[in-house]
Amino acid sequence: MTIHPSRTSAEHTVAHHYARGGLIEVIESGLAQMGKTTDTVTIDDLSAVDEFHIGGRKATEELMAQLGITAADHVLDVGSGLGGPARFLADRYKCRVSGVDLTPDYVETGLRLCQWLGLDDRVTLHQSSALAMPFQEATFNKAYMLHVGMNIEDKENLCLEIARVLQPGALFAVYDVMRTAEGELLFPVPWATTSDSNMVSGPERYKRALERAGFEILSERNRKDFALAYFAELKARSLAGGVAGSLGLHTLMGEKRQDQIRNMITCISNGIIAPCELIARKA
Numbered sequence: 486m487t488i489h490p491s492r493t494s495a496e497h498t499v500a501h502h503y504a505r506g507g508l509i510e511v512i513e514s515g516l517a518q519m520g521k522t523t524d525t526v527t528i529d530d531l532s533a534v535d536e537f538h539i540g541g542r543k544a545t546e547e548l549m550a551q552l553g554i555t556a557a558d559h560v561l562d563v564g565s566g567l568g569g570p571a572r573f574l575a576d577r578y579k580c581r582v583s584g585v586d587l588t589p590d591y592v593e594t595g596l597r598l599c600q601w602l603g604l605d606d607r608v609t610l611h612q613s614s615a616l617a618m619p620f621q622e623a624t625f626n627k628a629y630m631l632h633v634g635m636n637i638e639d640k641e642n643l644c645l646e647i648a649r650v651l652q653p654g655a656l657f658a659v660y661d662v663m664r665t666a667e668g669e670l671l672f673p674v675p676w677a678t679t680s681d682s683n684m685v686s687g688p689e690r691y692k693r694a695l696e697r698a699g700f701e702i703l704s705e706r707n708r709k710d711f712a713l714a715y716f717a718e719l720k721a722r723s724l725a726g727g728v729a730g731s732l733g734l735h736t737l738m739g740e741k742r743q744d745q746i747r748n749m750i751t752c753i754s755n756g757i758i759a760p761c762e763l764i765a766r767k768a
């Protein structure tokens with residue numbers, strides 16, 4: 486897959502941070518350990534690896550339940566990663582989903598996963614920046630963005646670009662790690678190795694950018710407690726081991742993952758950052 490020619494150097498840094506070669510082989514071998522093949526794999530088998538945000542599938546389900554998605558919808562996934570949330574929506578609500586993501590390895594792997602699950606007719610993934618998406622004006626009537634804004638400094642143009650491709654009245658859900666108090670953020674974290682590529686902002690910055698782009702904010706929710714419960718559950722599961730652990734965030738994340746996750750949990754526990762939801766409607 487070719488790299489998008491107009492990528493900025495910040496976008497190169499982000500794509501490099503997430504790049505992971507040989508992902509499809511690692512996922513196939515994890516499935517084999519679970520007694521599954523590419524013909525028998527289900528959406529649920531992949532959820533530990535293809536939902537790359539705090540709370541995994543549960544967080545996706547709880548956010549999407551607020552969007553009233555139907556089979557008639559064409560939904561945009563901003564920063565789709567491996568496409569787990571997109572496939573989940575297409576399967577559950579029978580809608581169409583189009584995703585964009587900077588990281589070629591994720592897009593290539595995600596497209597293969599869509600084929601394995603027979604969802605390639607309803608889910609398409611494109612290698613592109615969220616700041617210049619390959620879609621016409623007013624293409625979508627719903628959109629969401631899960632754990633992506635922590636890598637995007639220009640939230641104003643991000644919101645304008647999302648507004649451009651949404652129809653009037655469309656709902657947009659954000660679920661990002663946001664800054665919730667002053668204090669020193671520890672590095673590395675899962676989205677950035679150093680502070681140079683950390684673009685975490687507070688909910689106020691998101692809300693201003695959304696409102697300037699013509700969105701009305703409908704709701705806001707801090708998911709700190711949900712996040713801490715999720716991490717406690719992950720720890721218990723990892724201590725229990727077994728085949729359930731064959732696929733997971735370890736499949737996606739590099740060798741710094743233990744430090745990244747520990748630092749993120751410390752900062753969430755201290756109240757400096759938290760995963761937060763925002764639901765907005767384009768006027």
Ligand SMILES: C[S@@+](CC[C@H](N)C(=O)[O-])C[C@H]1O[C@@H](n2cnc3c(N)ncnc32)[C@H](O)[C@@H]1O
Nearest residue numbers: 536537538564565566586587588614615631636
């Ligand atoms: C933590 S992962 C989340 C992936 C996916 N949303 C999920 O929840 O499974 C962050 C993703 O954002 C993508 N990303 C970061 N900045 C981006 C940008 N400017 N345009 C498109 N994708 C971006 C990265 O490539 C990465 O796949």
